[in-house]
Each structure stands twice: as C-alpha cells, then as structure tokens.
Amino acid sequence: MTTADLTGKILQVVMGLVIFAAIIGILVLLMGRGPKKGRDYWQLTWFLLPAILLLAVGLIWPAVRTTGLAFLDNSGNVSFDNFVWMFTQPSAIRTLINTVIWVLFVPTISTALGLAYAVWIDKSRGERFYKALVFMPMAISFVGAGIIWRFVYEYRSAGRDQIGLLNAMVVGLGGDPVQWLQTDPLNTFLLIVVMIWIQTGFAMVVLSAAIKGIPTEQIEAAQLDGTNAWQRFLNVTVPGIRSSLVVVLTTISIATLKVFDIVRTMTAGNFNTSVVANEMYTQAFRASEVGRGSALALILFVMVLPIVIYNVNVLRKQREIR
Amino acid sequence: MSSVAPVDLPIDDERKEDAFEEAAEGTRTARAKRRLTSRWATLAALIIAVLWTIPTFGLFVSSFRPAELIQTTGWWTIFQNPGFTLDNYQDVLFSPSMSSPQLGAYFVNSLAIAIPATIFPLVLASMAAYAFAWIKFPGANTLFIFVFALQIVPLQMALVPLLQTFSFWLRPGQAWLHDVIPIIPEQNYLPVWIAHTIFALPLAIFLLHNFISEIPRDVIEASRVDGASHAQIFFRIILPLATPAIASFAIFQFLWVWNDLLVALIFSGGTQDVAPLTQRLAEMVGSRGQDWQRLTAGAFVSLVVPLVVFFSLQRFFVRGLLAGSTKG
Numbered sequence: 001m002t003t004a005d006l007t008g009k010i011l012q013v014v015m016g017l018v019i020f021a022a023i024i025g026i027l028v029l030l031m032g033r034g035p036k037k038g039r040d041y042w043q044l045t046w047f048l049l050p051a052i053l054l055l056a057v058g059l060i061w062p063a064v065r066t067t068g069l070a071f072l073d074n075s076g077n078v079s080f081d082n083f084v085w086m087f088t089q090p091s092a093i094r095t096l097i098n099t100v101i102w103v104l105f106v107p108t109i110s111t112a113l114g115l116a117y118a119v120w121i122d123k124s125r126g127e128r129f130y131k132a133l134v135f136m137p138m139a140i141s142f143v144g145a146g147i148i149w150r151f152v153y154e155y156r157s158a159g160r161d162q163i164g165l166l167n168a169m170v171v172g173l174g175g176d177p178v179q180w181l182q183t184d185p186l187n188t189f190l191l192i193v194v195m196i197w198i199q200t201g202f203a204m205v206v207l208s209a210a211i212k213g214i215p216t217e218q219i220e221a222a223q224l225d226g227t228n229a230w231q232r233f234l235n236v237t238v239p240g241i242r243s244s245l246v247v248v249l250t251t252i253s254i255a256t257l258k259v260f261d262i263v264r265t266m267t268a269g270n271f272n273t274s275v276v277a278n279e280m281y282t283q284a285f286r287a288s289e290v291g292r293g294s295a296l297a298l299i300l301f302v303m304v305l306p307i308v309i310y311n312v313n314v315l316r317k318q319r320e321i322r
Numbered sequence: 323m324s325s326v327a328p329v330d331l332p333i334d335d336e337r338k339e340d341a342f343e344e345a346a347e348g349t350r351t352a353r354a355k356r357r358l359t360s361r362w363a364t365l366a367a368l369i370i371a372v373l374w375t376i377p378t379f380g381l382f383v384s385s386f387r388p389a390e391l392i393q394t395t396g397w398w399t400i401f402q403n404p405g406f407t408l409d410n411y412q413d414v415l416f417s418p419s420m421s422s423p424q425l426g427a428y429f430v431n432s433l434a435i436a437i438p439a440t441i442f443p444l445v446l447a448s449m450a451a452y453a454f455a456w457i458k459f460p461g462a463n464t465l466f467i468f469v470f471a472l473q474i475v476p477l478q479m480a481l482v483p484l485l486q487t488f489s490f491w492l493r494p495g496q497a498w499l500h501d502v503i504p505i506i507p508e509q510n511y512l513p514v515w516i517a518h519t520i521f522a523l524p525l526a527i528f529l530l531h532n533f534i535s536e537i538p539r540d541v542i543e544a545s546r547v548d549g550a551s552h553a554q555i556f557f558r559i560i561l562p563l564a565t566p567a568i569a570s571f572a573i574f575q576f577l578w579v580w581n582d583l584l585v586a587l588i589f590s591g592g593t594q595d596v597a598p599l600t601q602r603l604a605e606m607v608g609s610r611g612q613d614w615q616r617l618t619a620g621a622f623v624s625l626v627v628p629l630v631v632f633f634s635l636q637r638f639f640v641r642g643l644l645a646g647s648t649k650g
Contacts, residue, residue: 032551
C-alpha cells in the first residue's frame with residue numbers, strides 16, 4: 001500500500017461522511033419549510049423517507065425480484081427448472097440434507113451445552129471470567145473461527161509429526177491420522193462443531209440471565225421439600241426459563257440456516273459439505289446460475305419464515321400489552 | 323425476569339443489564355448455593371472452559387512461532403521446540419513482496435468500511451425510529467411490524483438484484499469520480515457502505531424504536547408546547563437520551579460489518595482497494611491453505627479489533643450482540 005493509496009482511502013471516508021452530513025442537513029432544512037397546515041406529516045415524511053426509500057430499493061424490491069428470478073430458466077422462460085434441479089440433482093439434494101442436519105444439531109447441542117454450563121458456573125467464584133471464555137467466540141468472525149478450527153483439523157501423513165490437535169490426539173492414542181475435512185459425512189459434523197463452539201456462548205449468556213431471574217424462594221422451597229439438584233433443575237429451573245429457551249433455540253436456528261462463512265472458509269462446500277446459503281453464493285456468483293441461486297435464496301427464506309411469523313406474533317402480543 | 327426475548331433487550335432495566343456482572347456480588351444465597359453445586363459440575367464446567375479456549379490459544383501461540391517449527395511440530399510442544407518470532411506479523415502486515423498477503427491495506431479497508439457503515443444506518447434508523455415512536459400517523463403500527471419482519475429476510479434474497487442495481491446506477495458515478503479525483507480508485511467503498519446500511523436498517527429501526535418510545539411523553543410534549551420543531555426535539559432531546567441504546571447498536575453493527583464476509587464478497591470487487599480483512603483471509607485459506615505461519619498471524623490481525631472491543635466494552639457488547647443475534 002502506497003501513501004497515495006492511503007490518502008485516497010482516507011479521502012473517501014472523509015468525503016463520504018461529509019456528503020452524508022450534508023444530506024441530513026438538507027433534510028432538516030426541508031423539514032423547516034413545510035406548510036403550516038399538516039406540518040407534522042410534512043416533517044414525518046423527511047424523517048422516514050431515507051430509511052423507507054433505502055429499504056424499498058435495497059431489500060423489498062430485490063426480494064420480490066429474486067422470487068421472480070427463481071421461476072425463470074436460463075433462456076428467460078417461466079419454469080420450475082430450478083426447483084426440479086434442487087430436488088433431483090444428488091449434489092443439490094445433499095445440500096438440502098446438510099442444511100437440515102445443521103439445523104437439527106446446532107441449536108439443540110449449543111442450547112444444551114450453554115444451559116449446562118450456565119447452571120454449573122452459576123454463582124461460582126470467577127463466574128464472569130468463565131463466561132468470558134465461552135462467550136469470546138461470539139466476538140470474532142466466522143472466517144477467523146474457520147481458520148482456528150482448520151488448524152485443529154490439520155492433517156499430516158502418518159509417520160510425520162502432526163501439527164493439528166485432533167490428529168495429534170488420534171495418533172497419540174495409537175490411531176492413524178485422518179483427513180478430517182475430506183472425509184464424508186464426518187466433515188459436515190466437524191463444521192457443525194465450529195458453529196456450536198460459537199453459539200454456545202450466546203445460549204449461555206441469555207440462559208444465565210434467565211436463571212438469575214428465577215426467584216430464590218422457589219428454589220429454597222424446593223430444597224425444603226427434599227428434592228435433589230437434578231429434580232430442582234427439571235421442575236424449577238427449566239419451567240422458569242422456558243420462554244428464554246424458546247428464544248435461544250429460534251435465534252440459533254435462524255443463524256444456523258443462514259450459515260455461510262464457516263462452510264466457505266473451511267471447505268468452500270467441497271467434499272459434500274455444502275449448505276443452502278453457501279450453495280446460493282456458489283450458484284449465483286461463481287457458476288453464473290442466477291436462477292438456481294435465486295431458488296436457493298427463496299428456499300432459505302421459506303425455511304426461516306415460520307420463525308419470523310412466530311417472532312412477529314410475540315411482538316404483536318407485547319405491543320398489545322403495552 | 324423469566325424471559326429475555328430479544329424484543330425487550332434494548333430497554334434493559336438495571337437488573338438484566340447487569341446479568342453479566344451479577345456474579346461478582348457474592349451474596350448469602352451465593353454461599354448457600356455453592357454447597358449444592360457438586361464437584362463434578364465444577365469439573366465439567368472447567369473442561370468446557372478449557373475446550374472452548376484451546377483452539378484459539380493454539381492459533382495464538384503458533385502465530386509467534388517460526389515457520390519451520392509451525393510446519394513440523396505441534397504448538398503444544400513449544401517447550402521442547404522453543405522459538406519466538408514476530409516475523410509472521412511483519413510478513414503479513416508490511417512485507418511489500420507480491421507473494422505476501424499485505425494485510426496492512428486490508429486492515430485499513432476494514433476500518434474504512436466499518437466506520438461509515440456504522441454511522442450511516444444509525445443516523446437514518448434513529449430518525450425513522452423517532453418518527454415511528456412520536457409522530458402519530460395512520461398505518462404506523464402496520465408499517466412498523468413490516469419493518470420488524472424485514473430484519474429476518476435473509477440477505478441472500480437481496481444480493482443478485484441489488485448487485486445489478488449497483489452496476490447500473492452506481493458504476494457510472496464511480497467512474498466519473500475516478501476521472502475527477504484520480505486518487506480515488508474506480509472501485510470504491512460506496513457500494514459496500516450502501517449495502518451494509520440497507521441491511522442494518524430493519525434491526526436498527528426496531529431496536530432504537532424500542533428505546534426511543536420509552537422516553538417519557540412529558541419531556542417531548544413540554545418541548546412541543548414550547549414550540550420546538552420535530553427536528554429540534556430529535557437533535558436536542560432524543561439523541562442525547564438515546565445514547566446508551568445507540569452505543570449498544572453501534573458496537574454490534576461495527577463488529578457485524580468488521581466480521582462480515584458475504585456482503586464484502588459480493589459488493590467489494592475483491593481488490594486491495596476495497597476488500598476487507600475477512601475477504602482477504604478467506605482467499606488466503608483457499609489459495610494458500612497450508613501457509614500456517616501466515617494464516618495464524620493473519621487471523622490474529624483480524625481478531626484483534628473484535629477482541630479489544632469485547633474485553634473493553636463487555637457490557638454494551640453483550641447487550642448489542644444479544645439484541646442483534648438474528649441479523650444476516
């Protein structure tokens with residue numbers, strides 16, 4: 001990078017910020033020039049316009065168009081070719097199956113581990129520190145996480161010193177080193193481990209906060225009744241944090257359905273590890289199969305939809321209470 | 323407090339906000355409870371903590387080891403095979419040779435993308451949130467719920483058409499700018515900024531609305547009576563009062579952009595002029611997946627910023643992250 005490059009970059013950022021500030025300034029000026037009658041609506045328009053305009057141009061219209069593209073074949077005719085491909089091509093079916101495997105395993109295991117960990121460290125000495133250790137992966141990028149785990153899964157042929165931790169352990173126990181990321185179907189599960197590694201911290205922090213919200217009296221009452229720790233966990237803790245559990249499960253499910261970076265970084269979807277979000281990118285932007293990419297995006301949307309509807313209903317109820 | 327729905331996270335009361343820190347208060351109940359948690363539970367927790375830390379630790383240790391040692395021995399044998407060097411960092415960040423990753427330029431790009439892509443959506447979203455919260459108009463509720471639902475539409479649904487729109491509408495402008503100011507490359511940050519701004523808006527509007535609508539009605543009505551315009555109320559009253567919520571979201575959005583790969587892959591063009599660190603790293607993994615001396619150091623260059631944010635602003639960070647965890 002030369003100094004000129006750096007100057008150009010800084011100039012871009014400064015110009016970008018200045019122009020943006022100028023646009024906001026113009027909006028504020030326009031607000032002040034409204035008619036006396038209906039002034040509130042006039043001002044409202046300028047408050048809402050930039051956001052609504054951007055959403056319409058950048059999200060709503062593209063989503064509608066993607067839906068349309070999914071039903072066009074390569075020569076531009078309306079057809080179901082892309083969906084036929086998706087549900088008949090073995091590689092495409094495998095992508096769908098993998099996505100289902102991901103969404104079955106990641107939310108359940110992360111939530112279970114996060115809950116167990118939250119209970120185990122609850123009110124122990126150094127709780128904050130223990131939480132930070134497990135929550136830390138949430139902060140870093142999926143790309144960074146992918147590199148961290150590729151290093152764990154690294155393979156050296158038998159007889160040489162292993163530099164990947166997993167193979168070193170296998171060899172240490174007397175086994176032969178394995179090319180983990182190329183061994184189907186094990187590799188999909190090894191990628192899932194990475195996602196679990198990231199999401200457990202999220203589950204743990206939310207559930208820990210929920211556990212602390214359970215009234216102490218309830219736990220003490222159960223104690224007086226002579227229950228053991230497991231019974232108290234099942235009959236007091238779990239019911240007390242039910243709604244948080246649901247939130248954690250749905251949130252991680254959505255994140256898992258959209259997982260892209262991990263697969264892209266670790267295998268690029270090779271060796272039968274592709275998932276819908278990765279395949280969408282590969283088809284639309286690498287293979288120039290825009291129709292197939294759009295169909296995959298649509299499937300992704302359809303899979304997320306039930307969770308969206310559920311969340312909207314929760315929101316509606318909350319607003320009604322207010 | 324039995325529920326921590328993301329919907330009510332940003333308007334945390336003190337108790338929830340401090341969930342992360344509550345542990346510090348060793349109260350009487352704490353002592354009563356510690357007797358109950360068995361030694362096995364402690365052991366299991368310890369094992370999880372170690373398992374969760376070791377992969378990152380191994381990469382960190384390796385990034386300071388000489389290349390030959392990384393390639394031939396495990397990092398856990400560092401005491402048998404000692405060696406410490408900063409060459410890997412020197413190489414990935416500053417080496418001018420064509421074969422080195424030259425991450426310095428990409429680090430600048432990551433910052434140059436993330437800062438405006440945090441400020442733009444925050445300003446636009448807080449304006450929209452104010453309108454939704456305090457200016458009554460028919461259909462406000464429906465429109466707001468619609469915006470809320472938008473936040474979970476997968477990015478994938480928008481990528482192809484948005485890229486087409488950009489290449490039709492933005493491209494000529496970028497080329498013109500390059501002609502006028504040659505120092506700004508034809509491939510500039512604008513598409514990435516706009517894309518990130520759009521994708522951030524639904525969540526940002528929703529979170530900030532939750533906070534802004536909680537501001538006491540009296541405060542705003544008093545200013546209305548005094549003849550203040552909505553713009554004045556927004557800049558003098560709403561923005562200062564909403565600072566905590568804005569800070570939480572700013573941290574979340576900054577990290578989201580910093581860690582993003584998908585948006586960068588599609589809108590940056592992939593050159594040294596625009597591409598962020600994540601994109602460069604992903605590319606290195608693909609083309610030089612065995613160069614562990616570079617990958618380890620490179621990964622840590624990209625992890626440094628999130629980790630600093632994580633450890634220094636933990637409270638805001640946790641709130642922002644919990645509230646925004648469905649984005650994407």
